[in-house]
Amino acid sequence: MSTVIRTRRADAVRNAQKVLEAAREVFAERGLEAGVDQVAARAGVGKATVYRCYATKEDLITAVVGARVDWFTALARDAVASADPWAAYVSLLDQGAESGCSSALLHAGLAAAPSSAELEHKRALCRSALQDLLDVLKARGRVRADITAREVTVLLCGAFRTLREEGVQDLAEWRRYADLVAAATRV
């Protein structure tokens, strides 16, 4: 019985993952403007199957983008606990650059218009974690006392959106903006 359930779920979950993955790919490549049809096509399923997994395009975006934001939030939290917070901070921005270079998800989640309350919440959590990191750095005199997490994300993700739209593929260039944002925020 548990086998049967597992089998069903395995199939369903696998398909849901196919959809999620397809959405990840499509949104990463073409931006959130991409149609649900394209996601469905990429997943090799019908349009309605996508809607079965995610009631609304917004939900789908929230799932895909939210996961990426969560990932970044976790990184930020790790950085707070780091022995060398400044290095961790620089590394965090760098990982953002790597993420942005390979997919539009992170900066779509952190900088674009908020597509859902849940995503808004995740964004707030992300900023909160980043703010904690900044506070540690301020205490150590490593970043400007007046800088906010919001400003960091707006600067960083704003730049990333442009890079992506311009089709920049070179990771070094993406990283460069991580550097610049670090420079903008340092003491």
Add this chain to the structure above:
Amino acid sequence: MSTVIRTRRADAVRNAQKVLEAAREVFAERGLEAGVDQVAARAGVGKATVYRCYATKEDLITAVVGARVDWFTALARDAVASADPWAAYVSLLDQGAESGCSSALLHAGLAAAPSSAELEHKRALCRSALQDLLDVLKARGRVRADITAREVTVLLCGAFRTLREEGVQDLAEWRRYADLVAAATRV
């Protein structure tokens, strides 16, 4: 007869200006996503008249946004000749912030996906002027030796796009990002 032709041309020119101005207003207020209909309505002409002046929406955007970019380019050139280039540089970024706060045109032109070759060209000119300014500042040791005009515009306009999408109206906040970009680029 020549009078008629002249009249017609005069009319045409006047129409083109009306259209341009309307597009300026509409795109500034609602962003480049605004429909051609709205531009035509604002101009008080038919939609086809818009297409007579500008073969495609892209062309219209190029004209409107390009003019704004040109304006900024001119400011940059003036700054190069300034007695206090750093102050002029800071002021330039600030004027970008003021522009962005009141209309979407500048950052749409400098940071978004290049909508046409002509706009791309104008953008290049703008960067060139800004680069000249940066070079002057570098010679005086006021900005990082490795900074490029492109980086400045990407940082600045990237942030501006986000501010606009989030509906931020407070000019002080816009100016803040001008400050931050200056900070990112200083020595």
Add this chain to the structure above:
Amino acid sequence: MSTVIRTRRADAVRNAQKVLEAAREVFAERGLEAGVDQVAARAGVGKATVYRCYATKEDLITAVVGARVDWFTALARDAVASADPWAAYVSLLDQGAESGCSSALLHAGLAAAPSSAELEHKRALCRSALQDLLDVLKARGRVRADITAREVTVLLCGAFRTLREEGVQDLAEWRRYADLVAAATRV
């Protein structure tokens, strides 16, 4: 083995009843436009189970609505045998109003487009019973000689459908139309 079969049959019957009851509730509350999904959810079974019991949504509607029509038919038959047929007639219409006020089933069955031959048949039986009642009343000179059962149901249920769509909850208002239909048919 026969036990197993019996068990299965018992299960199947129980399931069919669960489905029927769920459909009754859902269609009564939300009207026949309610989706099969909602019925399945209410029944706590899968959608396919609904389709196992009733090959088509139409069949399900026929079953649910038909039962309600049968109920009304039985009332009508009782009324025929009543000592005071006119009072029984008025009471019958009134019970229709009560039914209609609390669920969409009766008037959906008697007045809407015929969804199946079986329902059509049940409707005919209902009319026949009502016609018998009317005939008794005609013999006693209490209703118009030219009135038909069909006319009574069309008037009554037509009004009920509108009341339901307008969201009228007040039972008194529903009863009012029972009165009016009685008035339309009296001598």
Add this chain to the structure above:
Amino acid sequence: MSTVIRTRRADAVRNAQKVLEAAREVFAERGLEAGVDQVAARAGVGKATVYRCYATKEDLITAVVGARVDWFTALARDAVASADPWAAYVSLLDQGAESGCSSALLHAGLAAAPSSAELEHKRALCRSALQDLLDVLKARGRVRADITAREVTVLLCGAFRTLREEGVQDLAEWRRYADLVAAATRV
């Protein structure tokens, strides 16, 4: 010039009329559930042309159905001024029957769920006119003192909706219900 304007408008107006007429036909035949596609197809135009004339399906329905309601309202007002108000009342209901027999518009407007505020308003005007007529009749002791215009329309249009759904074509049958409603409301 006025000729040019007239020509353009003539074409546009003709097309708008084609759309309106097509909507009238399609909604009359198939009910308001019919798709905008069908209206467009009937009119021989593209779907978007329909939307050019009427921003929303609701607007289209309001236009088509509202006109029919207005027509009936005018009839009711005429009846108020009639020398023989009772005859005029009976005739009014009868004309409703004729209208309903040939198209679903009148009873869709007067009895179904209100599709727009404007239609709601038209409906109110219609009831008001009918109420005036009923008041005259009450003063002459020709209808029940307790009857309301709303009740008359609910009874009449409720019956009509059913007749239409059952596909009844025979005008005599439709008229019969006008009679019955008159009977229900008489003193």
Add this chain to the structure above:
DNA sequence: TATGAATGAGAATTCATTCAT
């Protein structure tokens, strides 16, 4: 046998662009 996942057809609506007048 029961499940719920998958689907295809369809519905409303939008918008850049073309065309008849």
Add this chain to the structure above:
DNA sequence: CATGAATGAATTCTCATTCAT
């Protein structure tokens, strides 16, 4: 030359019904 009417292609979302497990 100017107009605005017309269009087709997209896009989001729904639902009755079928199918693999």
